Every structure is written in C-alpha cells, then in structure tokens.
Amino acid sequence: MSTLAEFMILSGADNRPPMLEKHLYDSWKRKMELYMQNREHGRMILESVEHGPLIWPIIEENGVTRTKKYEELSVTEKIQADCDLKATNIILQ
Template sequence: MTTLAEHIIVAGAENHPPMLEKSMYDSWASRIRLFIKGKKHSSMMLDSIDNGPLVYPTIEEDGQTRLKKYSELTEAQQLQDDWDVQATNIILHGLPPDVYAIVNHQEAAKDIWDKVKLLMKGTKLSYQECECRLYNLFDKFASVQGESLYEYYWRFSQLINDIHTIGMPMQQVQVNTKFLNALPPE
C-alpha cells in the first residue's frame, strides 16, 4: 500500500519539470528534453527550443506591411505559437531563482535555452582562459612564509582539484615533482 506522501511525489513528478543543478547542466538538459517528450505536441516544443519560435507572417494592408495578429494566424500557426509559450514555461519552471532572474526577460524558449547553456557551460574562450590561469597558478605555486605543512597541502590540493575539474591533462609525476619542489626548505 502506498502512502499519501508517495502519491504526492508521483503526482508532482509528472507535472513539474526537473530542476537545474548548476554543476549538472548536461543531465538537466537531457532530462528536460525527456520531460517535454512526454507531453502532448512535444515535437513542436522541441522545435521551438532548437530553432526558435514561430515567426509571425506579414500581410500588406493599405500599403503598409504589418505582422499578423494571433487571431489572423492559421490554426496550425496558433498551435505552434501556443506550444512555443508552453516550452518557454517548462524551461523557466526548471530553473533555480538566481538563474531565472538572469534569463526571465527572454521570451523565446530557444533564447532562454541558449542563455542557460552559456551560463552553465561557458564558452570555449572562457575554458581556455581558465586553463591558462590554472597553468599559471601551477607554475608559480610556492610555499608562503609562516604557512604550516597542512595549509600548504590544502592550497595545493585545491589547485589540483580545480585542474582535474576542468579536465586539464596533468601527469602524476609532474604534480608530485611540483609539490616536493615547492615545499619550504626547512
């Protein structure tokens, strides 16, 4: 027999998109896409995320060109516009408040998706800058006068963890040699 709490969890799981955890963007992106695939007209929503929203057609009226109003769209275009909005809402509901505050002025699902991806993954340039910074810190790493061996080890291990986190290639011999050579003389 299931409990009330289990029923609530199951009911909410189907209606609430997965929440973004900043260190797990790729996992969130694939789970959001799976969540959308379980919805009606999922292909329209995924198309909105990948290619952008419906571009309203224009019409000529009294020598002026203007965008069609929602009521003037075909039934298929109205449906696409509705599901563009639904895709935007699903993505926004899966964002933590601080990320939401950065992207909530965007109206299109594709724009929000791209901004979140950029925020969470960065750009190739920012990765290269980070890699250069870490190599520079590694090359210049030295003990600080008056620092205990524990503090020295702690700073070094934080640097090595940062290097491993971004996937920089570093040989163990190089790490060990740097650690020993940078020790204080006493």
C-alpha cells in the same frame, strides 16, 4: 540506486520540470528534453527551444505592413505559437 527525483521522472510525475544543477547539466538537459517530449505537441515544443520561436507572418493591408494577429494565424501556426509559449513557460519554471 535512484534518487527520489529520478524515481518521480521515471514513474511519470510531470507536475513540473526538473531543476538545473550545475554539475549535472547533461543529465538535466536530457530530462528536460524528455519532459518536453511528454507534453502535448512535445516535438514542436522541443523544436521551439532548439530552433527558436515562430517568426510571425507579415501581411500587407491598405499599403501598411504588419504582423498577423493570433486570430489570423492558420491552425498550424496557432499550434506553433502555443508551443512557443509552452516552451518559454517550461524553461522559466
């Protein structure tokens, strides 16, 4: 028999990620993976969790080395940076 939480996940309720219960870690991990994959750019969010966040590109300007600002990132880099933030927020929730 399904619990209410399992029913909500199966029926598509995605208002917040599942809670961690120590004795059900493997089940929780799988549910979190499914939850992340069902978000926009879900695969990138999950990869951010598994492999770490984007390493921001460095540029040299007038002999000074600095990281790029968000506005200077390419479209793909912006999506990855946003996915990193989403991954962090999901885990912190």
